[in-house]
Amino acid sequence: MPITLSDFEQSAHTTLANDVFAYLEGGAEAELSLNQNRAAFGRIGLLPKLLGDCGGGHTRVTILGKPAAHPIMVAPMAFQRLFHAQGENATALACAAQEAVMVLSCQTSTAPEEIAAIPGRRWFQLYMQADHDSTMSLVTRAVACGAEALVVTLDAPINGLRDREVAAGFALPDGVRPVMLDPLPQPRRPQLQDGQSVVFDGMMVFAPTWKDLTRLIADSPVPVIIKGCLRPEDARRFVDAGVAGIIVSNHGGRVLDTVPAPVTQLAAVVQALGPEVPVYLDGGIRRGSDVFKALALGAEAVLVGRPVMHGLIVDGARGASQVLRRLRDELEVTMALCGCATVAGITPDMLAPFEESRP
Numbered sequence: 001m002p003i004t005l006s007d008f009e010q011s012a013h014t015t016l017a018n019d020v021f022a023y024l025e026g027g028a029e030a031e032l033s034l035n036q037n038r039a040a041f042g043r044i045g046l047l048p049k050l051l052g053d054c055g056g057g058h059t060r061v062t063i064l065g066k067p068a069a070h071p072i073m074v075a076p077m078a079f080q081r082l083f084h085a086q087g088e089n090a091t092a093l094a095c096a097a098q099e100a101v102m103v104l105s106c107q108t109s110t111a112p113e114e115i116a117a118i119p120g121r122r123w124f125q126l127y128m129q130a131d132h133d134s135t136m137s138l139v140t141r142a143v144a145c146g147a148e149a150l151v152v153t154l155d156a157p158i159n160g161l162r163d164r165e166v167a168a169g170f171a172l173p174d175g176v177r178p179v180m181l182d183p184l185p186q187p188r189r190p191q192l193q194d195g196q197s198v199v200f201d202g203m204m205v206f207a208p209t210w211k212d213l214t215r216l217i218a219d220s221p222v223p224v225i226i227k228g229c230l231r232p233e234d235a236r237r238f239v240d241a242g243v244a245g246i247i248v249s250n251h252g253g254r255v256l257d258t259v260p261a262p263v264t265q266l267a268a269v270v271q272a273l274g275p276e277v278p279v280y281l282d283g284g285i286r287r288g289s290d291v292f293k294a295l296a297l298g299a300e301a302v303l304v305g306r307p308v309m310h311g312l313i314v315d316g317a318r319g320a321s322q323v324l325r326r327l328r329d330e331l332e333v334t335m336a337l338c339g340c341a342t343v344a345g346i347t348p349d350m351l352a353p354f355e356e357s358r359p
Helices: 005-015 018-025 032-042 087-098 132-144 163-167 198-206 210-219 232-241 262-273 288-296 306-337
Strands: 044-046 061-063 066-068 072-074 102-104 122-126 147-153 224-229 245-248 279-282 301-304 351-353
Touching (some): 018 306, 072 087, 072 102, 087 102, 132 147, 232 245, 245 262, 262 288, 288 306
Parallel strands (some): 122 147, 147 224
16 A cells, blocks of 8 residues: 555556546646646755644644634535445544534535435535525535535636546546536526636626625635635625635646745745634645644644545545545654644744755
C-alpha cells in the first residue's frame, strides 16, 4: 500500500483513465496557481521550540462550535463516483472512521439521503442558483440530510478554462450526474444579439449578487460560510453581511489562473477579521506540516481535496481513511517536534522563510 500522500497520488495516476485524471488533477489555463498552491508551503519553514512539555498532547479543536478530534476536514469535490463505485458514500465512511468533517459537494453523484445514513458531521457546499426558490430547495434537502452548515462557493460563477481537461476530451460518463441539480428547473438562456458577449450577456446574467447572498443568509436555517475568498476587505464585508466563517481558497487552482496561493493570503484575512470569526484554509495541503503552518497563520482548520480522492481511487473508503490518518499522524509528529502539545500552542513565531538549496 502507498504510505505518503504523494504515493497515493502516483498510484491513483496509474489507475485512472487519462481523461478522468485530467479532470481531477487539472487546473485553469497554464496551471500556475495550481502549482503555487503546493509550492507556497515549501517557502514556509518551521522554527521549533525546544523542551516543550508535550506529554498528553492532542489535536482536538472546535469547529463551528462543536468539538472535533482534529482540524482536518474534507473539501467538497464533485462526481466522486468517477473515482470509485461507492463514490461519496465511501468518502463519508472514511470521514466517519477518522472523525473528519465532510463537506458534501453541490454536485454530488450520490443522493444525500444515502449519505445521511452514514454517521459523521457534514456540511453542504452550495452554488446559488438562478432563482431563490431553487437555491432554497437545495438548502432544505441538504439540511434534512444532516448538513450543519452551508459552504457557499463564490469564486466560480462560471467555469474556468481548464485546458488539460479539454485536451483530454473529458465528459461525464453515463450514470454519473449531479443528482441534486438534475431536478431543478434550468434557466432559459437569453437570445444573444449581434455584438453581445457569451460570457457577460449569456452566462453572468445568472451569477449571484450581494443581494442574493444577503437573502440566503436571512433564510438559511444553518450557518453560512463563504468559500473562495482571498481579499481581506471582501472577508470583512461578508462577515458584516452575516456569514459565520470564511474559507480562504482559490478553488484548487481550477478557475482563475495566477491568483495567489491561499496560504499566502491567509494571515491577512485572519488579521482583518480578528479572533471571533473562524477562518479556514483550502488548497495545497499535502503534509501534516502544511496543516501546522496553516494553523500557525491563523486557520482554525484546513480542507483537503484531491489527496482524499487519490486514496479513494486506490482503495475506496479504506484508502481515503488512510490518507486522512496519515495527515493527522504527520501533524502530531510536527507538533511534538515543534514543542506544541495542543493546537492552541501553534503560534506564528514558529514559522520562518525557507529557501530550499539545490546542488
